[in-house]
Amino acid sequence: MIATDAPALAVVGGRGRRRVLHAAANAWSALQGLLPLIALLLLWQALGDPHSPYFPSPSTWATALRDRTSAGDLVPAVLATFQSVAVALVLATVLGVGIGGLIGASPALARCLGPTLEFLRTLPPPTIVPVAALIIGVDEKMKLFVIVFAALWPVLLNTTSGVRSLHPTLLEAARSLHLGVVARVTKIFLPALLPSILTGVRVAAPLAIIVSLLAEMLTLMPGLGALLLMAQRNFNAAEVFGLLSVVGAFGFIINAALAAFESWALMPQGRS
Amino acid sequence: MTTQSAFQCERLCIDLPGAPGVRRIIEDLDLEVGRGEFVSILGGSGTGKTTLLRTLAGLTPYSSGRAVYEGHEVRSPAPGMAMVFQDYGHALLMWRTVRRNVALGVEGRLRAAELDNKVQNAIRMVGLERFKDEYPWRLSGGMQQRVQIARALAMEPSALLMDEPFGALDAMTKASLQDQLLAVQAETGATVLFVTHDIEEAIYLSDTIILLKGSPAHIARRIRVDLPRPRDQIVTKELPEYLQLRHQLYEAFRHEIHA
Numbered sequence: 071m072i073a074t075d076a077p078a079l080a081v082v083g084g085r086g087r088r089r090v091l092h093a094a095a096n097a098w099s100a101l102q103g104l105l106p107l108i109a110l111l112l113l114w115q116a117l118g119d120p121h122s123p124y125f126p127s128p129s130t131w132a133t134a135l136r137d138r139t140s141a142g143d144l145v146p147a148v149l150a151t152f153q154s155v156a157v158a159l160v161l162a163t164v165l166g167v168g169i170g171g172l173i174g175a176s177p178a179l180a181r182c183l184g185p186t187l188e189f190l191r192t193l194p195p196p197t198i199v200p201v202a203a204l205i206i207g208v209d210e211k212m213k214l215f216v217i218v219f220a221a222l223w224p225v226l227l228n229t230t231s232g233v234r235s236l237h238p239t240l241l242e243a244a245r246s247l248h249l250g251v252v253a254r255v256t257k258i259f260l261p262a263l264l265p266s267i268l269t270g271v272r273v274a275a276p277l278a279i280i281v282s283l284l285a286e287m288l289t290l291m292p293g294l295g296a297l298l299l300m301a302q303r304n305f306n307a308a309e310v311f312g313l314l315s316v317v318g319a320f321g322f323i324i325n326a327a328l329a330a331f332e333s334w335a336l337m338p339q340g341r342s
Numbered sequence: 343m344t345t346q347s348a349f350q351c352e353r354l355c356i357d358l359p360g361a362p363g364v365r366r367i368i369e370d371l372d373l374e375v376g377r378g379e380f381v382s383i384l385g386g387s388g389t390g391k392t393t394l395l396r397t398l399a400g401l402t403p404y405s406s407g408r409a410v411y412e413g414h415e416v417r418s419p420a421p422g423m424a425m426v427f428q429d430y431g432h433a434l435l436m437w438r439t440v441r442r443n444v445a446l447g448v449e450g451r452l453r454a455a456e457l458d459n460k461v462q463n464a465i466r467m468v469g470l471e472r473f474k475d476e477y478p479w480r481l482s483g484g485m486q487q488r489v490q491i492a493r494a495l496a497m498e499p500s501a502l503l504m505d506e507p508f509g510a511l512d513a514m515t516k517a518s519l520q521d522q523l524l525a526v527q528a529e530t531g532a533t534v535l536f537v538t539h540d541i542e543e544a545i546y547l548s549d550t551i552i553l554l555k556g557s558p559a560h561i562a563r564r565i566r567v568d569l570p571r572p573r574d575q576i577v578t579k580e581l582p583e584y585l586q587l588r589h590q591l592y593e594a595f596r597h598e599i600h601a
Contacts, residue, residue: 237429237432239427239429239432239433242401242427242433243427243432245401245418245419246399246424246425247424247447247493247497248421253450257435258435261437261438262435264437338437338438338439338477339436339437340477
């Protein structure tokens with residue numbers, strides 16, 4: 071092992087070696103964070119009863135998940151939920167940045183829309199589901215609507231406060247450089263607001279996942295939420311636990327991807 | 343130097359909103375700045391130097407009278423003028439490299455080769471060739487201010503409006519940027535309006551110094567600086583004329599302080 075590794079490291083040189091070591095250190099610190107969880111699962115596996123109706127041991131979860139996969143349910147469900155969450159996040163970001171930007175830039179608009187938005191914002195998203203189902207019907211559009219409704223606010227509010235905290239000198243510099251409206255928006259506003267917007271998106275992502283699962287549970291539309299509810303109704307505890315770990319991993323991966331994107335996008339600003 | 347004027351103000355009045363109500367900052371100000379002239383606006387803090395400059399830059403509206411740039415009334419930033427702010431930290435785009443910051447005012451209007459040429463030239467004039475691909479937040483304050491000056495220069499302005507551009511810099515950096523600015527002005531022939539509260543800086547750089555006084559402010563004195571060019575940090579500052587101007591201005595400020 072060592073004998074084969076050594077020449078490879080020699081080829082990539084000092085800088086590459088440092089990068090490899092750095093990546094290894096990162097992986098190790100990430101693994102450290104997972105150690106308690108792994109220990110708990112191992113303990114559960116060792117001491118738990120695989121036939122328990124309530125707390126079946128982890129190996130049975132894997133079996134249940136494998137069954138779901140071979141039945142052709144799991145992968146489409148994960149994809150359906152992921153698609154809803156991703157599309158809704160994009161829509162919420164576009165809408166939130168647009169509306170939030172306008173409200174931040176215009177005090178008059180903020181006064182007009184403020185109370186209405188404040189009211190809508192405080193509505194718990196789950197209560198929207200029945201209303202949306204009545205008006206729009208139970209379909210993908212309704213699901214998107216409900217998720218966007220929940221995920222919109224963090225982006226919108228962050229963008230508004232971002233616009234308000236833009237430094238006047240930055241805007242005056244843009245004016246004195248004779249930039250037009252489009253250039254001002256694309257070259258000044260959006261890049262300057264990027265940190266605020268991305269913070270909003272990161273707050274919105276878990277909300278989008280929660281509401282997506284919830285809408286699936288309430289309407290049994292295809293997705294992880296529906297699968298979870300069906301498993302519960304069938305008293306299949308192993309499958310419930312299995313799906314729960316899939317949901318956890320799902321959220322974890324989306325969050326990690328967004329965090330990675332954020333630090334990549336903000337690198338030139340020196341803020342990551 | 344031509345006799346035609348770049349800037350002209352007639353009975354210019356500027357009011358700004360304040361907490362207790364509207365306050366008159368500048369009253370009945372007459373001013374004429376010739377093309378290619380280097381004019382410093384000097385005054386104590388709060389006299390309205392920056393307000394006057396911002397009005398001439400088209401950033402702050404005026405209430406009455408006239409402010410004219412190249413024959414046109416100033417209502418918004420006019421083509422041909424470029425502004426340099428004191429607060430370089432907020433005037434630069436921290437997410438763009440030096441080169442792309444400098445290109446900001448001219449990109450989209452020029453072909454790639456021409457743009458590149460102008461940007462390179464502006465960066466050369468402020469001596470930042472080595473740092474053109476660096477981000478501004480990685481540079482020192484003096485270098486960041488030079489990026490802002492290069493950004494203005496890339497637009498090839500006929501008038502450069504500078505609001506205490508060296509106010510936040512240390513003495514060494516300040517002296518070197520002053521010399522660079524004089525070299526740039528000699529090369530481009532641009533009219534420069536330069537706001538400062540530093541008496542020696544005003545004398546060293548200017549053809550004319552305008553002393554603002556009072557509240558609302560008016561022009562208390564207009565002082566011609568006939569020191570030979572090119573100027574030199576050591577030689578110029580030892581000339582009897584320089585010392586006499588320095589004396590005169592400090593006297594004027596002494597009265598300002600006791601008024």
